[in-house]
Amino acid sequence: MNAVTKPLATIGRVTLGFLALVGRVAIFAGQSIAHIVRPPFYPREFLTAVLNIGYFSLPVVGLTAIFTGAALALQIYSGGQRFSAEAVVPQIVAIGMVRELGPVLVGLMIAARVTSSIAAEIATMKVTEQIDALVTLSTHPMKYLTAPRVLAATLVVPLLVGIGDIIGIMGGFIVGTQQLGFATGPYLNNTWNFLEMSDIVSSLIKGAAFGFIAAVMGCYHGMRSGRGAQGVGRATKTSVEAAAVLILAANFLLTSFFFAT
């Protein structure tokens, strides 16, 4: 009997633990939104977050996008040759970057760069009692730390995605025209004519969702950090893992929503 119930109890415990975690994260995300829309507001914290998340992420986003666009052009050309479809390089680079690779890669880069930094910063603040100090100074930590970061990431990551899309297409364009023998004018025409507004809108919406996820995960794990250096390290690691997995899962759901029919 025990041999039968023991695995079931383990499965039950893991399931309950997982559901409790989902509930806690959902409540935290809801509270973050509530603090974004309710005063007091901290514009200075928001602008700092915009700079940190947006402006300072531009180099890594740009480099990631240009190399991915360039590699994508080479792959499509080489794969397309097998069935005489190498001429579709501009169209597939454009659609691949805008619909999928741009948002996902920018999202993952933001998870690596921003989620980790938010989680480490907030976790360190917790360990050094700075969060308690905020409370004693009549400042709500969610309002002062979480709301500006979540709002900034939700607004700024779509812009980064848009920039990443353009730079990625440019990477494909450079390889296409300089290495694969495409003419400049037709390459640009094919790119522009093939893209639809829905591709761009879906890309930006994905960016907003990924930005939200990245910031919420950083703040959540930072706020729940354990004690000491190990606690900060664990919070940082877990936040990046959770953000990356949730971004990929959300990407699948959003792609299904926009393009499944």
Place this chain on the structure above:
Amino acid sequence: MIELTNVHKAFGPKRVLDGVDLTINRGESMVIIGGSGTGKSVLLKCILGLMVQDQGTITLDGEDTSKVERDAFLARFGMLFQGGALFDSLPVWQNVAFRLLRGSLAKPKEEAREIAIEKLRRVGLTPDVADLFPAELSGGMQKRVGLARAIAAEPEIIFFDEPTTGLDPIMSGVINDLIREIVVEMGATAMTITHDMSSVRVIADHVAMLHGGKIQWTGPVGDMDNSGDPYVTQFISGSAEGPIEAVR
């Protein structure tokens, strides 16, 4: 007046506070002593509402602290944290004037800066420190900045959490004297938790010893040396022999 009645707090099976009764009168400087891990910080955090007690009541001037309006309640307090807890991302003057730059006590930026510089002077720091960041300061200077922040909004009640931890004896003496001067000057109610006996003798009007989750002894600081309580006597003398178990 702060009054704690039968306060309990446990973390899992570990009972940290096990029925604490304590009264701190208005304008009095109360020092809580006790060994490491006896719940001194937990007690302080329960009063501030940073932790919620499992049982018992805490009142401030007769009002249950769990039912008061939080902002107004916290506006009456200033706190010096053990490690300073200064905000790394803000320069020193903005740390000191944090409360004066936002919320119900907000003042114009220039005025807040002037007050911050005045408070820095009060704790023995020169105005050129104002634009430095906390990471650029020594431990003693960070404590002073923390103290300046605690008194910036002229609170009625000030809490000091291990104010001399990590400081050399001379700097500890300077911080103890500063705390005593400021508390007397402001007429504030003060609660300090420490296991530094030199702090106790300088800062305290009254002393309470926390041991085994309860207030083991309380009385005026002048009575401490002749309390007759074996726990207090052992703690003051720092002896390994006595009722307090010393793990070697």
